Each structure stands twice: as C-alpha cells, then as structure tokens.
Amino acid sequence: MKISPYPLNLTLRHTFRIARNAHDVQNNVVIVLTDTDGVSGHGEAAPTRFFGEDIPSVIKAFRLAGEFLKDFDPFQTDAIALRLKGLFPKDAAARAAVDMAIHDIVGKKLKIPLFKLLGLSRPEKCVTSFTIGIGTLEKMCEKVNEVKDFPILKIKVGTKDDMELLKELRKITRAVFRIDANTGWTADEAIKKINAMEDLGVEFIEQPFPVGNMEALKKVKRHTKLPIILDEDVKDSKDIPALAGVADGINLKLMKCGGIREALRMIHTARAHGLKVMIGCNIESSVSITAAAHLTSLVDYIDLDGNLLVTNDPYLGVTVDNGRLLMPEGEGLGIVPNAARQQPEDAGTFPVLEKR
Amino acid sequence: MKISPYPLNLTLRHTFRIARNAHDVQNNVVIVLTDTDGVSGHGEAAPTRFFGEDIPSVIKAFRLAGEFLKDFDPFQTDAIALRLKGLFPKDAAARAAVDMAIHDIVGKKLKIPLFKLLGLSRPEKCVTSFTIGIGTLEKMCEKVNEVKDFPILKIKVGTKDDMELLKELRKITRAVFRIDANTGWTADEAIKKINAMEDLGVEFIEQPFPVGNMEALKKVKRHTKLPIILDEDVKDSKDIPALAGVADGINLKLMKCGGIREALRMIHTARAHGLKVMIGCNIESSVSITAAAHLTSLVDYIDLDGNLLVTNDPYLGVTVDNGRLLMPEGEGLGIVPNAARQQPEDAGTFPVLEKR
Numbered sequence: 001m002k003i004s005p006y007p008l009n010l011t012l013r014h015t016f017r018i019a020r021n022a023h024d025v026q027n028n029v030v031i032v033l034t035d036t037d038g039v040s041g042h043g044e045a046a047p048t049r050f051f052g053e054d055i056p057s058v059i060k061a062f063r064l065a066g067e068f069l070k071d072f073d074p075f076q077t078d079a080i081a082l083r084l085k086g087l088f089p090k091d092a093a094a095r096a097a098v099d100m101a102i103h104d105i106v107g108k109k110l111k112i113p114l115f116k117l118l119g120l121s122r123p124e125k126c127v128t129s130f131t132i133g134i135g136t137l138e139k140m141c142e143k144v145n146e147v148k149d150f151p152i153l154k155i156k157v158g159t160k161d162d163m164e165l166l167k168e169l170r171k172i173t174r175a176v177f178r179i180d181a182n183t184g185w186t187a188d189e190a191i192k193k194i195n196a197m198e199d200l201g202v203e204f205i206e207q208p209f210p211v212g213n214m215e216a217l218k219k220v221k222r223h224t225k226l227p228i229i230l231d232e233d234v235k236d237s238k239d240i241p242a243l244a245g246v247a248d249g250i251n252l253k254l255m256k257c258g259g260i261r262e263a264l265r266m267i268h269t270a271r272a273h274g275l276k277v278m279i280g281c282n283i284e285s286s287v288s289i290t291a292a293a294h295l296t297s298l299v300d301y302i303d304l305d306g307n308l309l310v311t312n313d314p315y316l317g318v319t320v321d322n323g324r325l326l327m328p329e330g331e332g333l334g335i336v337p338n339a340a341r342q343q344p345e346d347a348g349t350f351p352v353l354e355k356r
Numbered sequence: 357m358k359i360s361p362y363p364l365n366l367t368l369r370h371t372f373r374i375a376r377n378a379h380d381v382q383n384n385v386v387i388v389l390t391d392t393d394g395v396s397g398h399g400e401a402a403p404t405r406f407f408g409e410d411i412p413s414v415i416k417a418f419r420l421a422g423e424f425l426k427d428f429d430p431f432q433t434d435a436i437a438l439r440l441k442g443l444f445p446k447d448a449a450a451r452a453a454v455d456m457a458i459h460d461i462v463g464k465k466l467k468i469p470l471f472k473l474l475g476l477s478r479p480e481k482c483v484t485s486f487t488i489g490i491g492t493l494e495k496m497c498e499k500v501n502e503v504k505d506f507p508i509l510k511i512k513v514g515t516k517d518d519m520e521l522l523k524e525l526r527k528i529t530r531a532v533f534r535i536d537a538n539t540g541w542t543a544d545e546a547i548k549k550i551n552a553m554e555d556l557g558v559e560f561i562e563q564p565f566p567v568g569n570m571e572a573l574k575k576v577k578r579h580t581k582l583p584i585i586l587d588e589d590v591k592d593s594k595d596i597p598a599l600a601g602v603a604d605g606i607n608l609k610l611m612k613c614g615g616i617r618e619a620l621r622m623i624h625t626a627r628a629h630g631l632k633v634m635i636g637c638n639i640e641s642s643v644s645i646t647a648a649a650h651l652t653s654l655v656d657y658i659d660l661d662g663n664l665l666v667t668n669d670p671y672l673g674v675t676v677d678n679g680r681l682l683m684p685e686g687e688g689l690g691i692v693p694n695a696a697r698q699q700p701e702d703a704g705t706f707p708v709l710e711k712r
Contacts, residue, residue, distance in 0.1 A: 075468075077475035079653070106475075110466050112431075119433035119462075119617065237628035241597060261475065268624040272593035297435070 003066040006344035010310040017134040019158025019184030026283035033101035041104025043097030044288035061094035081261035092258040099259025100291040107332030114294040126296040127323045129154040150323040152176045158184025180206040187216035194224040207231040217246040237265040249276030281306040290317030314341045359422040362700035366666040373490040375514025375540030382639035389457035397460025399453035400644040417450035437617035448614040455615025456647040463688030470650040482652040483679045485510040506679040514540025536562040543572035550580040563587040573602040593621040605632030637662040646673030670697045
C-alpha cells in the first residue's frame with residue numbers, strides 16, 4: 001500500500017472559540033491510500049495541539065506508516081491498527097487517517113459500506129448536535145438562530161458569564177442543551193453551575209475539569225445529578241477502567257483514539273462498564289465525519305458537526321437533515337468529491353515530503 | 357432467515373472427568389441457518405449444565421430465535437447478537453450457535469473466511485493445549501503418552517492427589533503444564549499447591565475457586581506468583597471489570613459468552629484492563645471449534661481441543677499438527693462435512709420440534 005498526503009485547509013464559518021482557544025481556519029491533512037490492486041481509500045487527520053500533534057508530526061507519521069504498510073494486506077485492519085499504535089502511540093490523528101482509509105479500501109473491495117463491513121445496521125434516526133462556540137451573547141444568539149432546525153445544541157462554556165448566556169439562549173430555543181466546559185471549570189464552580197443548569201433543559205455536562213482531576217470528578221458526582229461525559233480525559237480504551245466509577249460516559253473521537261478499530265474497543269469497554277458513549281469530532285471535512293457516522297448505531301450521543309462548521313469541504317458524504325444524519329449509499333466510507341470545490345489531490349502534495 | 361436444529365451426539369475418546377463431574381458422551385445441537393438468498397451457515401451449541409442449559413432449553417431458544425430472525429439481514433451481526441442476548445440472556449450456547457452460523461453466511465456471501473471478515477490476520481503459529489482429564493495416575497500417564505506431539509498440556513486437577521499426580525506426569529513429558537482446578541480448591545489449599553507447582557513447569561492456574569470467591573482470589577494473589585486465569589467466573593464482558601484487580605486473565609468460550617460478537621467485546625474489555633486472554637471450549641465438534649479458531653490471532657493462550665477428544669466428529673475444519681492450528685481455506689467458518697461420517701442433517705431433526 002502507498003500513502004499520498006495532501007493539505008486540507010478548512011475555512012470556518014465563524015471563529016470557533018472554546019474554553020482554552022479560538023481559531024478561524026483548521027489545517028488538516030487528507031490521505032489517499034492505494035493498495036497493490038490499485039484500489040484507493042481516503043482518510044483524514046485533524047491534528048490536535050492539545051495532544052501534541054501538528055502538521056509536521058502528522059506528515060512524519062504518514063511517511064513512516066507508508067514504509068510499514070508497503071507489503072501489508074489491507075484486510076488485516078486489526079493487526080495494522082495495533083502495530084501502528086505501537087509505532088506512533090502519540091500520533092492518533094495520523095493513525096485515524098490510515099485506519100479509515102484502509103476500511104474505505106476493504107469496503108470498496110467487498111462492495112459494501114463500512115457499517116455493513118463492521119456488522120452494524122445502517123444508521124437511521126441518528127441525530128447529531130450542533131456546536132455553538134463561546135462568544136458574546138449577541139453572537140451566540142445569532143448562531144443559535146442560524147441552526148433552528150437542530151433539535152440538540154452543544155454549547156461551549158467556560159467563562160464567568162456561562163449561566164447568564166445559557167439563560168438567554170434558553171429564551172430563544174427549545175433545543176436540548178449539551179454543555180461542554182472543555183476542562184474550564186473548578187469543582188466548586190462546576191457544582192454551582194451544574195445544579196443551576198438542571199432547570200435549563202441540559203442533557204449532560206462534558207469534561208468539566210482539567211485532565212486527571214479525579215477528586216473534582218468525585219466531588220461533582222456527589223453533589224450534582226446531571227450525567228458527566230468525559231472527553232479530554234479519555235483518549236483510548238485503556239483510559240476507561242479508571243474513570244468508570246467517576247463519570248457517566250465517554251466522548252470518543254476517531255482523531256483522539258486513532259481510528260475505527262480503537263473506537264470499537266472503546267465502545268465495547270465502555271459498555272462492559274455500563275457507561276454511556278458519545279461520538280464526537282474536531283473541525284473536519286466529510287471524509288472523517290462520514291467515517292465516524294458509520295459507527296453511530298452503536299452510541300447514545302452524537303456530535304458530528306465538524307464538517308458543518310466549515311465553508312469549503314471538498315467532499316460529500318454523510319449529510320444532515322434537521323439534525324438527522326443521512327448516510328451516503330456508496331461502498332467503503334461512501335465519500336465522493338464535491339464537484340463544486342477544488343480537490344486537495346489537485347492542489348499538490350506537501351513540499352516537505354517531496355524533498356525526502 | 358430460517359433455523360433447522362439437528363442432534364449432534366459426540367462420543368468421547370475417554371471418559372472426561374473434571375473437578376465436579378464426568379461423562380462419556382456430549383449431546384450438542386448443530387444448526388443450519390438459511391437466509392432468504394438460500395445461503396446457509398452452520399452453528400453449534402454445546403449446552404452447559406453448570407450454566408443451567410440443556411437440550412430442551414437450547415431447542416426452545418432456537419425456535420424463538422427463528423421467529424425473531426425471520427426478516428433479518430444476516431449482515432447486522434452486532435445488532436442481532438445484542439437483541440438475542442436481550443431475548444435469551446441465559447441461553448449463551450444457543451446464541452453462540454446462531455451467531456457463528458450468521459458469520460458463516462456473511463463470510464460465504466462476501467467469499468472470505470471469517471477471520472478476514474473480522475479484520476484479523478490468518479492465525480499462524482497458534483498452538484492449542486491438549487486437555488488431560490482427572491483420572492488414576494496410570495490412566496493420566498497413558499493419556500499423556502498418547503499426545504506426545506502436543507507442546508502444551510492442560511491438566512485438570514481438584515483431588516487430594518493433585519501434587520503427586522503432577523509430579524509423576526512431569527517425569528514423563530516436557531510439555532508446558534496449564535493447571536485447571538475447575539472451582540475445586542479452597543484458598544489455603546490453592547496457596548500451598550500453587551507455590552509447590554512453581555518448579556513443575558506450570559504456566560498458569562485456571563479457576564481455582566468457586567464462582568464469586570473474591571476474597572480467596574485476593575488472598576491467592578498476595579501469596580503466589582503464577583498467573584491466575586478465570587473461567588467459570590467470567591461469562592461475558594460485563595463480568596470483567598470487577599475481576600480485573602484480582603486475576604491476570606480470562607478464559608473466554610463462545611458457548612459461555614454467546615458467540616463471536618461478544619467474544620470480541622470480551623477481548624477488547626480485557627485488553628483495556630491489561631488482562632491476558634485465553635480462548636477455550638467445551639466438548640464440541642469442528643463447527644464451533646473452527647469458529648473459535650478464527651479468533652486465535654487475538655489471544656495469548658489457546659485451548660481448542662474439544663473436537664480432538666471425540667471419535668465421531670461429522671465435520672472437518674481447523675486441524676492440528678503438533679499442537680499447531682491449521683486453518684481451513686474455505687469461506688465463512690470454512691467447515692465441510694466429513695464424508696466418512698454420517699451428517700447430523702441426514703439423521704433427522706428433533707422430534708420435539710416437529711410436534712410444535
């Protein structure tokens with residue numbers, strides 16, 4: 001198999017602000033993986049600075065993965081995922097790209113969509129939330145009004161005005177709220193805010209505290225009722241057992257765990273612990289959002305809106321109607337080029353790679 | 357899909373004795389599942405009295421499963437397994453039969469072997485142990501001498517003569533010993549015996565205590581060094597978290613957990629806890645032994661000798677050469693009729709079913 005990576009620079013519809021940062025563009029990498037029969041699959045890496053990834057680290061991982069995969073059979077998805085994890089334990093986004101591209105190839109070779117390859121049902125009636133980043137009250141209200149057809153909103157919080165903003169937003173929408181603090185709270189602050197949120201139509205609270213703050217999680221569990229879903233605290237399946245007693249669920253992301261194979265391990269491990277499962281995303285194109293959408297029949301909460309937040313997605317895959325995911329019909333991931341936009345493959349590869 | 361169950365009465369080469377019982381025949385049920393395209397798959401249920409199963413309970417479960425599966429697409433293996441578990445939580449052997457038959461069908465429809473469907477590598481260099489049941493010293497020595505080509509022996513223990521027998525067996529073979537007490541020991545007895553076994557080439561100890569005896573497990577962990585693998589204590593993935601701290605590994609069996617889908621959940625959950633994984637079996641034909649063999653690239657210890665202990669296996673599937681598993685080449689499970697033996701399908705169905 002051969003890997004070709006291309007820059008995928010996504011332009012955000014609005015500046016995206018969470019508790020710890022803000023940005024207007026998201027620089028991802030799309031790969032085309034081609035096997036010895038000439039069948040090719042797409043993958044995408046959305047590197048996360050929070051986990052120490054950037055474009056150069058992703059490109060380096062692809063180069064080494066290319067060496068490793070040269071003589072591999074794409075059907076050995078499980079062995080490949082484990083070996084790549086051994087080789088690049090910290091490069092989850094790059095591993096996710098390779099893993100989804102391999103699944104794309106296998107699905108195409110068998111002429112079945114990814115969910116069917118995985119023994120899953122076609123996702124039906126699966127509803128994604130739409131994310132509202134942190135902003136002024138005026139800006140947040142404007143965003144909420146733009147997405148009136150979404151029945152579930154994920155609201156980013158983490159400022160001193162959280163409660164006031166939330167109360168104002170509640171006045172203009174009947175959507176279910178999911179609250180994401182992105183590690184931004186202290187224990188006492190969380191207890192006060194979560195209890196006050198109970199009457200505001202909030203379904204759950206995501207990642208209230210910085211990573212590893214078990215004491216705060218235990219305290220908040222004793223003093224609040226809303227479910228706590230952990231995101232930054234849970235990278236992969238090995239993180240789950242220690243957190244099972246102090247949280248109600250996990251938010252898995254392909255970019256965080258390293259792909260579909262590890263996502264399945266996480267879902268199975270979480271279920272064995274009686275935990276709820278959410279599937280989330282970064283700012284991504286339809287390549288990796290569609291890959292994640294194939295798993296949605298297995299989860300409780302869906303937050304796959306990364307492609308809806310950008311204006312120049314070069315691919316078409318899963319689409320959304322009133323929040324409901326509509327799966328594409330094709331084989332493998334089922335993504336196709338969006339004819340109206342320039343394809344990353346036409347814009348050239350990374351110069352840094354050409355030199356090597 | 358339509359289920360047809362047939363009696364599969366297996367004759368044992370030797371009386372099979374473990375800590376709590378003994379028998380000369382094993383009455384299993386083989387099913388042929390046929391989907392609406394006319395593609396059929398085989399499955400096998402080996403009901404376990406220890407878990408409250410017998411032939412009538414298995415047949416009843418098949419009849420109800422047949423109703424449930426009538427309009428199902430076999431590709432929805434995961435959803436089917438979960439739904440059947442909800443319908444027949446206690447009928448793991450019957451669920452295992454349906455689950456493997458469905459995987460057989462899907463593999464045949466896609467024209468790939470089961471391990472490939474699951475994203476796994478072809479099992480290579482996977483070595484099974486051979487089980488030596490409890491008997492007189494003379495009988496056990498005779499059995500050990502019959503299987504000199506097996507590099508690993510699983511020795512059943514649970515009598516007052518355990519240590520004497522083991523020391524004598526050590527004199528006549530260089531095989532690795534795995535010791536299975538089948539819930540037969542007390543904590544103090546286990547500590548004494550396990551410590552004495554350290555110099556006898558013992559790899560691990562299986563299920564020393566009755567189900568649920570956490571205190572004995574904790575005590576033995578403090579006072580012995582050999583790994584402890586749990587069998588009767590672990591039926592499925594939900595049993596694993598509570599046992600992770602007091603054992604070193606789990607022995608999964610398709611008949612115990614309900615099939616391939618749940619086996620994968622167990623493997624993923626065990627790995628997330630850093631546990632070793634063994635795959636074992638009951639007295640079974642090549643149908644279900646071959647189904648289990650497709651998973652062997654994922655485990656640390658293999659004990660798939662159930663078909664080697666019987667004289668009238670009507671099927672051919674995985675074979676064994678010097679303990680090493682040799683996978684069949686076919687699609688799905690890859691099992692075929694053994695032309696030298698009468699097939700269960702030719703001997704007629706269960707009269708009890710015909711009456712309904």
